[in-house]
Amino acid sequence: MKMLKITQEEAGSIFESLSQRYKIIAPVEKIGEGRFSNTSLLAYAEVKSFEEIEFFKKTERPAKEILFPVRQSLFEFKKKDIQELHEKIPPSIVFLRACDINAIGVTDAHFLNNEKFKDIYYKRRREAVKLFLMECKEPFGSCFCVSMGTNKTEDYSGFMRKLDDGYEIKVTDGELENYFSGGTPKDVEPAFVEKDKNPITIPREIDVSLFKNELWKEYSQRCSACGRCNTSCPTCACFTIQDIFSQDSNDAGQRRRVWSSCQVKNFAVLAGNHDFRVPKGDRMRYKVLHKIRDFKKLTGFNMCVGCGRCDDVCPDYISISKCIEKINKITGGNGDDG
Numbered sequence: 001m002k003m004l005k006i007t008q009e010e011a012g013s014i015f016e017s018l019s020q021r022y023k024i025i026a027p028v029e030k031i032g033e034g035r036f037s038n039t040s041l042l043a044y045a046e047v048k049s050f051e052e053i054e055f056f057k058k059t060e061r062p063a064k065e066i067l068f069p070v071r072q073s074l075f076e077f078k079k080k081d082i083q084e085l086h087e088k089i090p091p092s093i094v095f096l097r098a099c100d101i102n103a104i105g106v107t108d109a110h111f112l113n114n115e116k117f118k119d120i121y122y123k124r125r126r127e128a129v130k131l132f133l134m135e136c137k138e139p140f141g142s143c144f145c146v147s148m149g150t151n152k153t154e155d156y157s158g159f160m161r162k163l164d165d166g167y168e169i170k171v172t173d174g175e176l177e178n179y180f181s182g183g184t185p186k187d188v189e190p191a192f193v194e195k196d197k198n199p200i201t202i203p204r205e206i207d208v209s210l211f212k213n214e215l216w217k218e219y220s221q222r223c224s225a226c227g228r229c230n231t232s233c234p235t236c237a238c239f240t241i242q243d244i245f246s247q248d249s250n251d252a253g254q255r256r257r258v259w260s261s262c263q264v265k266n267f268a269v270l271a272g273n274h275d276f277r278v279p280k281g282d283r284m285r286y287k288v289l290h291k292i293r294d295f296k297k298l299t300g301f302n303m304c305v306g307c308g309r310c311d312d313v314c315p316d317y318i319s320i321s322k323c324i325e326k327i328n329k330i331t332g333g334n335g336d337d338g
Protein backbone atom coordinates (compact mmCIF):
# COMPACT_ATOMS: atom_id res chain seq x y z
CA MET A 1 0.00 0.00 0.00
CA LYS A 2 1.19 3.53 -0.79
CA MET A 3 -0.20 6.81 0.58
CA LEU A 4 1.12 10.16 -0.56
CA LYS A 5 0.49 13.74 -1.51
CA ILE A 6 1.57 14.83 -4.97
CA THR A 7 1.80 18.21 -6.68
CA GLN A 8 0.09 19.06 -9.99
CA GLU A 9 3.42 18.60 -11.75
CA GLU A 10 4.04 15.19 -10.21
CA ALA A 11 0.46 14.25 -11.12
CA GLY A 12 1.26 15.05 -14.76
CA SER A 13 4.16 12.61 -14.94
CA ILE A 14 2.28 9.91 -13.00
CA PHE A 15 -0.61 10.22 -15.46
CA GLU A 16 1.82 10.02 -18.35
CA SER A 17 3.28 6.68 -17.24
CA LEU A 18 -0.06 5.26 -16.07
CA SER A 19 -1.69 6.04 -19.40
CA GLN A 20 1.02 4.08 -21.26
CA ARG A 21 -0.58 0.94 -19.85
CA TYR A 22 -4.12 1.90 -18.82
CA LYS A 23 -7.00 3.70 -20.43
CA ILE A 24 -8.20 6.13 -17.76
CA ILE A 25 -11.95 6.69 -17.66
CA ALA A 26 -13.57 9.21 -15.34
CA PRO A 27 -16.41 11.73 -14.95
CA VAL A 28 -15.96 14.76 -17.21
CA GLU A 29 -18.04 17.81 -17.93
CA LYS A 30 -18.72 18.10 -21.67
CA ILE A 31 -19.48 21.76 -22.22
CA GLY A 32 -22.30 22.43 -24.69
CA GLU A 33 -23.25 18.75 -25.00
CA GLY A 34 -26.19 18.85 -22.61
CA ARG A 35 -29.88 18.83 -23.52
CA PHE A 36 -29.72 22.46 -24.61
CA SER A 37 -26.87 24.12 -26.48
CA ASN A 38 -25.81 26.19 -23.48
CA THR A 39 -25.79 23.28 -21.03
CA SER A 40 -23.18 20.65 -20.34
CA LEU A 41 -23.29 16.91 -20.00
CA LEU A 42 -21.68 15.16 -17.03
CA ALA A 43 -20.65 11.76 -18.27
CA TYR A 44 -17.91 9.13 -18.26
CA ALA A 45 -15.17 9.45 -20.87
CA GLU A 46 -11.50 8.65 -21.41
CA VAL A 47 -9.37 11.45 -19.97
CA LYS A 48 -5.94 12.67 -21.05
CA SER A 49 -4.97 14.20 -17.69
CA PHE A 50 -6.11 14.09 -14.04
CA GLU A 51 -7.07 17.77 -14.45
CA GLU A 52 -9.84 16.81 -16.88
CA ILE A 53 -11.58 14.75 -14.20
CA GLU A 54 -14.70 16.31 -12.66
CA PHE A 55 -14.28 15.33 -9.00
CA PHE A 56 -17.12 17.34 -7.51
CA LYS A 57 -20.25 16.81 -9.64
CA LYS A 58 -22.37 13.69 -10.11
CA THR A 59 -22.58 12.26 -13.64
CA GLU A 60 -26.02 12.02 -15.25
CA ARG A 61 -25.12 8.72 -16.87
CA PRO A 62 -23.58 5.89 -14.84
CA ALA A 63 -20.35 4.10 -15.68
CA LYS A 64 -22.11 0.80 -16.48
CA GLU A 65 -21.62 1.07 -20.23
CA ILE A 66 -17.87 0.50 -19.73
CA LEU A 67 -18.71 -3.05 -18.65
CA PHE A 68 -22.05 -3.48 -20.41
CA PRO A 69 -22.17 -1.34 -23.57
CA VAL A 70 -25.43 0.10 -24.90
CA ARG A 71 -24.94 -2.05 -28.02
CA GLN A 72 -22.57 -5.02 -28.12
CA SER A 73 -21.88 -7.47 -30.95
CA LEU A 74 -21.73 -11.03 -29.63
CA PHE A 75 -21.03 -13.16 -32.71
CA GLU A 76 -21.24 -13.25 -36.49
CA PHE A 77 -23.20 -15.84 -38.38
CA LYS A 78 -23.20 -17.06 -41.95
CA LYS A 79 -25.80 -19.73 -42.61
CA LYS A 80 -25.02 -22.24 -39.87
CA ASP A 81 -21.47 -21.05 -39.18
CA ILE A 82 -21.03 -19.03 -36.01
CA GLN A 83 -17.92 -16.98 -35.36
CA GLU A 84 -17.50 -15.59 -31.87
CA LEU A 85 -16.29 -11.99 -31.79
CA HIS A 86 -13.36 -11.23 -29.51
CA GLU A 87 -13.29 -7.59 -28.51
CA LYS A 88 -9.95 -5.94 -27.87
CA ILE A 89 -10.36 -4.72 -24.30
CA PRO A 90 -7.62 -2.41 -23.04
CA PRO A 91 -6.79 -2.52 -19.31
CA SER A 92 -8.59 0.44 -17.74
CA ILE A 93 -8.81 2.45 -14.55
CA VAL A 94 -12.27 3.83 -13.80
CA PHE A 95 -12.96 6.58 -11.26
CA LEU A 96 -16.15 5.99 -9.27
CA ARG A 97 -17.97 7.15 -6.14
CA ALA A 98 -18.77 4.62 -3.38
CA CYS A 99 -22.38 4.07 -4.55
CA ASP A 100 -21.18 3.40 -8.09
CA ILE A 101 -18.57 0.89 -6.90
CA ASN A 102 -21.36 -0.85 -4.98
CA ALA A 103 -23.41 -0.73 -8.20
CA ILE A 104 -20.67 -2.74 -9.91
CA GLY A 105 -21.14 -5.31 -7.14
CA VAL A 106 -24.76 -5.52 -8.33
CA THR A 107 -23.89 -5.89 -12.03
CA ASP A 108 -21.30 -8.52 -11.06
CA ALA A 109 -24.13 -10.41 -9.36
CA HIS A 110 -26.33 -10.08 -12.46
CA PHE A 111 -23.70 -11.35 -14.88
CA LEU A 112 -21.25 -13.48 -12.89
CA ASN A 113 -23.10 -15.10 -9.99
CA ASN A 114 -24.10 -18.16 -11.91
CA GLU A 115 -21.07 -20.49 -11.63
CA LYS A 116 -22.17 -22.50 -14.66
CA PHE A 117 -23.16 -19.68 -16.99
CA LYS A 118 -21.04 -16.62 -16.32
CA ASP A 119 -21.54 -13.96 -18.95
CA ILE A 120 -18.23 -14.04 -20.83
CA TYR A 121 -18.78 -10.70 -22.57
CA TYR A 122 -19.19 -8.93 -19.22
CA LYS A 123 -16.45 -11.02 -17.56
CA ARG A 124 -13.82 -10.07 -20.14
CA ARG A 125 -14.50 -6.38 -19.64
CA ARG A 126 -14.77 -6.66 -15.85
CA GLU A 127 -11.37 -8.39 -15.59
CA ALA A 128 -9.74 -5.53 -17.50
CA VAL A 129 -10.97 -2.84 -15.11
CA LYS A 130 -9.47 -1.49 -11.88
CA LEU A 131 -11.60 0.78 -9.70
CA PHE A 132 -10.39 4.10 -8.30
CA LEU A 133 -12.53 5.64 -5.55
CA MET A 134 -13.61 9.30 -5.55
CA GLU A 135 -15.07 11.01 -2.48
CA CYS A 136 -18.34 12.88 -2.13
CA LYS A 137 -17.67 15.98 -0.03
CA GLU A 138 -21.36 16.07 0.84
CA PRO A 139 -24.41 14.21 -0.43
CA PHE A 140 -26.07 15.44 -3.61
CA GLY A 141 -29.74 16.43 -3.26
CA SER A 142 -31.39 13.31 -4.71
CA CYS A 143 -28.95 10.74 -3.25
CA PHE A 144 -29.96 8.29 -0.54
CA CYS A 145 -26.89 6.04 -0.42
CA VAL A 146 -26.66 6.13 3.39
CA SER A 147 -30.26 4.84 3.60
CA MET A 148 -29.32 2.06 1.16
CA GLY A 149 -26.06 1.25 2.97
CA THR A 150 -23.96 1.94 -0.14
CA ASN A 151 -22.20 5.09 1.05
CA LYS A 152 -18.99 3.16 1.87
CA THR A 153 -16.74 0.69 0.13
CA GLU A 154 -13.38 -0.99 0.55
CA ASP A 155 -13.45 -2.43 -2.93
CA TYR A 156 -10.98 -0.17 -4.72
CA SER A 157 -7.46 -0.34 -6.16
CA GLY A 158 -6.82 3.27 -5.36
CA PHE A 159 -8.34 6.44 -3.99
CA MET A 160 -7.70 9.99 -5.14
CA ARG A 161 -8.65 13.30 -3.51
CA LYS A 162 -8.27 16.55 -5.46
CA LEU A 163 -6.78 19.50 -3.57
CA ASP A 164 -6.15 23.09 -4.70
CA ASP A 165 -2.43 22.37 -5.09
CA GLY A 166 -2.34 18.70 -6.08
CA TYR A 167 -3.79 15.36 -5.00
CA GLU A 168 -3.82 12.95 -2.07
CA ILE A 169 -3.60 9.35 -3.11
CA LYS A 170 -3.95 5.93 -1.54
CA VAL A 171 -2.99 2.96 -3.72
CA THR A 172 -3.90 -0.52 -2.50
CA ASP A 173 -3.17 -2.45 -5.70
CA GLY A 174 0.40 -3.79 -5.88
CA GLU A 175 0.47 -3.56 -9.67
CA LEU A 176 -0.41 0.15 -9.58
CA GLU A 177 1.93 1.14 -6.72
CA ASN A 178 4.98 1.40 -8.99
CA TYR A 179 3.33 4.08 -11.09
CA PHE A 180 2.89 6.36 -8.07
CA SER A 181 6.46 7.45 -7.39
CA GLY A 182 7.62 10.80 -5.99
CA GLY A 183 5.39 12.94 -3.81
CA THR A 184 5.41 13.21 -0.03
CA PRO A 185 4.35 10.28 2.18
CA LYS A 186 1.15 11.10 4.04
CA ASP A 187 -1.66 9.13 5.72
CA VAL A 188 -4.62 9.25 3.35
CA GLU A 189 -8.04 7.72 4.03
CA PRO A 190 -11.24 8.39 2.09
CA ALA A 191 -14.07 10.09 3.96
CA PHE A 192 -17.58 8.85 3.29
CA VAL A 193 -20.91 10.64 3.44
CA GLU A 194 -22.62 9.75 6.73
CA LYS A 195 -26.07 11.33 6.37
CA ASP A 196 -28.42 11.70 3.41
CA LYS A 197 -30.01 15.08 2.76
CA ASN A 198 -33.35 13.25 2.52
CA PRO A 199 -33.01 9.97 4.41
CA ILE A 200 -35.55 7.24 3.72
CA THR A 201 -36.45 3.94 5.34
CA ILE A 202 -36.29 0.75 3.31
CA PRO A 203 -39.13 -1.68 4.12
CA ARG A 204 -37.77 -4.96 5.47
CA GLU A 205 -40.72 -7.15 4.55
CA ILE A 206 -42.97 -6.51 1.55
CA ASP A 207 -45.92 -8.84 1.29
CA VAL A 208 -47.23 -9.83 -2.17
CA SER A 209 -50.53 -8.10 -1.26
CA LEU A 210 -48.71 -4.85 -2.14
CA PHE A 211 -48.79 -5.96 -5.79
CA LYS A 212 -52.48 -5.07 -5.98
CA ASN A 213 -52.28 -1.83 -3.99
CA GLU A 214 -53.87 1.34 -5.39
CA LEU A 215 -50.45 3.02 -5.10
CA TRP A 216 -49.40 1.83 -8.56
CA LYS A 217 -52.37 3.47 -10.33
CA GLU A 218 -50.86 6.92 -9.83
CA TYR A 219 -47.82 5.85 -11.86
CA SER A 220 -50.00 4.57 -14.72
CA GLN A 221 -51.15 8.16 -15.11
CA ARG A 222 -47.87 9.96 -14.49
CA CYS A 223 -45.19 7.81 -16.15
CA SER A 224 -44.65 8.45 -19.86
CA ALA A 225 -42.74 5.16 -20.31
CA CYS A 226 -39.63 6.82 -21.71
CA GLY A 227 -37.19 4.40 -20.03
CA ARG A 228 -34.76 7.11 -18.93
CA CYS A 229 -34.84 5.85 -15.34
CA ASN A 230 -33.46 2.52 -16.56
CA THR A 231 -30.76 3.86 -18.86
CA SER A 232 -29.49 6.22 -16.15
CA CYS A 233 -29.50 3.51 -13.48
CA PRO A 234 -26.11 1.93 -12.71
CA THR A 235 -27.74 -1.37 -11.73
CA CYS A 236 -30.37 -1.93 -14.46
CA ALA A 237 -28.98 -4.58 -16.78
CA CYS A 238 -31.86 -5.77 -18.98
CA PHE A 239 -31.11 -6.23 -22.63
CA THR A 240 -32.76 -7.48 -25.78
CA ILE A 241 -31.21 -9.47 -28.61
CA GLN A 242 -31.16 -8.29 -32.22
CA ASP A 243 -29.95 -10.10 -35.33
CA ILE A 244 -28.61 -7.54 -37.77
CA PHE A 245 -28.43 -8.95 -41.28
CA SER A 246 -25.78 -7.95 -43.76
CA GLN A 247 -26.99 -5.68 -46.57
CA ASP A 248 -25.36 -8.07 -49.07
CA SER A 249 -26.75 -11.34 -47.79
CA ASN A 250 -29.94 -12.45 -46.12
CA ASP A 251 -28.33 -15.37 -44.29
CA ALA A 252 -25.33 -13.60 -42.76
CA GLY A 253 -25.03 -10.98 -40.10
CA GLN A 254 -24.30 -10.23 -36.46
CA ARG A 255 -26.12 -10.98 -33.24
CA ARG A 256 -26.08 -8.04 -30.84
CA ARG A 257 -27.38 -7.28 -27.44
CA VAL A 258 -28.86 -3.88 -26.84
CA TRP A 259 -30.01 -2.22 -23.59
CA SER A 260 -33.68 -2.56 -22.87
CA SER A 261 -36.05 -1.03 -20.31
CA CYS A 262 -38.76 -2.60 -18.19
CA GLN A 263 -40.67 0.70 -18.35
CA VAL A 264 -41.19 0.84 -22.11
CA LYS A 265 -44.09 -0.56 -24.11
CA ASN A 266 -43.86 -4.24 -25.11
CA PHE A 267 -40.95 -5.08 -22.77
CA ALA A 268 -42.95 -7.94 -21.28
CA VAL A 269 -44.51 -9.27 -24.50
CA LEU A 270 -44.23 -13.04 -24.80
CA ALA A 271 -44.69 -15.44 -27.69
CA GLY A 272 -48.35 -15.39 -28.69
CA ASN A 273 -48.39 -11.63 -28.10
CA HIS A 274 -49.31 -11.91 -24.43
CA ASP A 275 -48.15 -8.85 -22.49
CA PHE A 276 -48.38 -9.34 -18.75
CA ARG A 277 -47.45 -5.78 -17.70
CA VAL A 278 -49.52 -3.39 -19.82
CA PRO A 279 -50.38 -0.62 -17.28
CA LYS A 280 -47.38 1.62 -16.64
CA GLY A 281 -48.05 1.37 -12.91
CA ASP A 282 -47.44 -2.40 -13.16
CA ARG A 283 -44.09 -1.72 -14.81
CA MET A 284 -43.19 0.76 -12.06
CA ARG A 285 -44.14 -1.85 -9.45
CA TYR A 286 -41.93 -4.42 -11.15
CA LYS A 287 -38.97 -2.01 -11.26
CA VAL A 288 -39.25 -0.72 -7.70
CA LEU A 289 -39.83 -4.11 -6.10
CA HIS A 290 -36.97 -5.62 -8.08
CA LYS A 291 -34.74 -2.85 -6.69
CA ILE A 292 -35.71 -3.26 -3.03
CA ARG A 293 -37.24 -6.72 -2.64
CA ASP A 294 -36.86 -9.44 -5.28
CA PHE A 295 -33.15 -9.09 -6.05
CA LYS A 296 -32.36 -9.02 -2.32
CA LYS A 297 -34.21 -12.30 -1.86
CA LEU A 298 -31.74 -13.86 -4.32
CA THR A 299 -28.50 -12.16 -3.36
CA GLY A 300 -28.90 -10.80 0.16
CA PHE A 301 -28.40 -7.16 -0.85
CA ASN A 302 -30.53 -4.51 -2.49
CA MET A 303 -30.25 -3.72 -6.18
CA CYS A 304 -30.83 0.02 -5.75
CA VAL A 305 -27.72 1.84 -4.52
CA GLY A 306 -29.49 5.16 -3.88
CA CYS A 307 -27.59 7.22 -6.47
CA GLY A 308 -30.74 9.23 -7.24
CA ARG A 309 -30.05 9.38 -10.99
CA CYS A 310 -33.50 8.03 -11.91
CA ASP A 311 -35.07 10.88 -9.91
CA ASP A 312 -32.74 13.39 -11.59
CA VAL A 313 -33.65 12.39 -15.14
CA CYS A 314 -37.38 11.58 -14.96
CA PRO A 315 -39.32 14.05 -17.15
CA ASP A 316 -42.44 13.38 -15.09
CA TYR A 317 -40.81 14.07 -11.70
CA ILE A 318 -41.32 10.50 -10.51
CA SER A 319 -39.07 9.72 -7.56
CA ILE A 320 -38.07 6.21 -6.51
CA SER A 321 -37.15 7.40 -3.01
CA LYS A 322 -40.64 8.90 -2.55
CA CYS A 323 -42.15 5.66 -3.85
CA ILE A 324 -40.09 3.62 -1.35
CA GLU A 325 -41.32 5.90 1.44
CA LYS A 326 -44.92 5.29 0.34
CA ILE A 327 -44.31 1.53 0.40
CA ASN A 328 -42.81 1.86 3.86
CA LYS A 329 -45.94 3.60 5.12
CA ILE A 330 -48.24 1.02 3.52
CA THR A 331 -46.26 -1.88 4.96
CA GLY A 332 -46.50 -0.35 8.41
CA GLY A 333 -43.04 1.19 8.65
CA ASN A 334 -41.34 -2.17 9.28
CA GLY A 335 -38.12 -0.98 7.68
CA ASP A 336 -34.60 -0.67 8.90
CA ASP A 337 -31.75 1.46 7.63
CA GLY A 338 -30.39 -0.72 4.90
Ligand code: SF4
Binding pocket: 229, 232, 233, 234, 235, 236, 291, 303, 304, 305, 306, 307, 308, 309, 310, 311, 320
Ligand atom coordinates in the same frame (compact mmCIF):
# COMPACT_ATOMS: atom_id res chain seq x y z
S1 SF4 B 1 -31.57 5.51 -7.20
FE1 SF4 B 1 -32.54 5.00 -9.15
S2 SF4 B 1 -30.87 5.08 -10.65
FE2 SF4 B 1 -29.88 4.95 -8.63
S3 SF4 B 1 -29.59 2.75 -8.24
FE3 SF4 B 1 -31.59 3.29 -7.33
S4 SF4 B 1 -33.05 2.80 -8.98
FE4 SF4 B 1 -31.04 2.94 -9.94
Ligand code: SF4
Binding pocket: 222, 223, 224, 225, 226, 227, 228, 229, 230, 263, 313, 314, 315, 316, 317, 318
Ligand atom coordinates in the same frame (compact mmCIF):
# COMPACT_ATOMS: atom_id res chain seq x y z
S1 SF4 C 1 -37.99 8.15 -16.34
FE1 SF4 C 1 -39.94 8.62 -15.34
S2 SF4 C 1 -41.41 8.81 -17.04
FE2 SF4 C 1 -39.59 7.79 -17.87
S3 SF4 C 1 -40.09 5.58 -17.65
FE3 SF4 C 1 -38.93 6.18 -15.81
S4 SF4 C 1 -40.51 6.68 -14.30
FE4 SF4 C 1 -41.53 6.69 -16.32
